[in-house]
Amino acid sequence: MSDIFKVGTYEFTSRLIVGSGKYKDFQTTKDATEASEAEMITVAVRRVNITDMGKESLLDYIDPKKYTILPNTAGCFNADDAVRTLRLAREAGGWDLVKLEVLGDTETLYPNVVETIKAADTLVAEGFQVMVYTNDDPIVARRLEELGCVAVMPLGNPIGSGRGLANPFNIRVIKQRANVPIVVDAGIGTASDAAKSLELGADAVLINTAIAEANDACMMAHAMRDAVRAGRLAYLAGRMPKRAFASASSPTEGYIWD
Amino acid sequence: MQIQLNGDTTQVAAINLTDLVTELGLDQRMIAIERNMEVVPKSTYNATMLEENDRIELVHMIGGG
Numbered sequence: 001m002s003d004i005f006k007v008g009t010y011e012f013t014s015r016l017i018v019g020s021g022k023y024k025d026f027q028t029t030k031d032a033t034e035a036s037e038a039e040m041i042t043v044a045v046r047r048v049n050i051t052d053m054g055k056e057s058l059l060d061y062i063d064p065k066k067y068t069i070l071p072n073t074a075g076c077f078n079a080d081d082a083v084r085t086l087r088l089a090r091e092a093g094g095w096d097l098v099k100l101e102v103l104g105d106t107e108t109l110y111p112n113v114v115e116t117i118k119a120a121d122t123l124v125a126e127g128f129q130v131m132v133y134t135n136d137d138p139i140v141a142r143r144l145e146e147l148g149c150v151a152v153m154p155l156g157n158p159i160g161s162g163r164g165l166a167n168p169f170n171i172r173v174i175k176q177r178a179n180v181p182i183v184v185d186a187g188i189g190t191a192s193d194a195a196k197s198l199e200l201g202a203d204a205v206l207i208n209t210a211i212a213e214a215n216d217a218c219m220m221a222h223a224m225r226d227a228v229r230a231g232r233l234a235y236l237a238g239r240m241p242k243r244a245f246a247s248a249s250s251p252t253e254g255y256i257w258d
Numbered sequence: 259m260q261i262q263l264n265g266d267t268t269q270v271a272a273i274n275l276t277d278l279v280t281e282l283g284l285d286q287r288m289i290a291i292e293r294n295m296e297v298v299p300k301s302t303y304n305a306t307m308l309e310e311n312d313r314i315e316l317v318h319m320i321g322g323g
Binding site: 019020021022023029042043044045046047048050053057058059064069071072074084087088089090091092093159160186206208209 | 263264265266268282283284287288289290291292295297298299300315316317318319320321322323
């Protein structure tokens, strides 16, 4: 069955997007990413440490020819810094598909929606294909779509919290009203959270901490891969209705005592 | 020449950005450079001359969500 995940001008078969942060080493990053069968991976943009560069870099392990690199703006708290960061990323690797996140404070890492909208406006005008991290507010989601973002990525719960979907109903509402892909970004803690997201209709999920902080990152990457597939199939299959009372699974006629 | 390199006052011998990248041993890395708040296209590194107290940001990709 062909079930392509389209984002802007890009096409993917995997609906799992992974992050590359928090891993214990580059080899584990590589192994877990391969296990996830994700095709898109987020990276952060930071100053090169001039005095201690290290022999290797992330991109020695994550091949930009094999994966779609999705530069992020993690750590940005205003629109200007986010725009600067992504301009640099585009120059570094030629990447135009980007993850915009503008944060509100360091404790919650909730998005600063006002600055996010400002940055999205500028980036879209400059030709970026913007996948935008936001809260689970259907009004804001629609606004970001109208601005020209190619995907809207509502949080399930705060970044790195692993608490799953705080407000599944909003994810569904956002999806039902959207004409661009909806990606649940942040909050996924384990496989069932990922499956649930896809079951609700989310087009994809973005997962970092849940894989990187698992005791066995590769095994969790497998679990996420399968959960995303299961959730997507369940969504496409169309689930049965929920009922208040039982509905017998075996025929209610032809009993031997009749 | 003295420049502000990634936030630190630094003495460099380089006169343009191509030289700077070589001087720092970054030829083989996937990097990007901002000079005085403007991103510099790689194709113009040679023509981009460093000036005293330039603010240079030199970035690369690291792990992140």
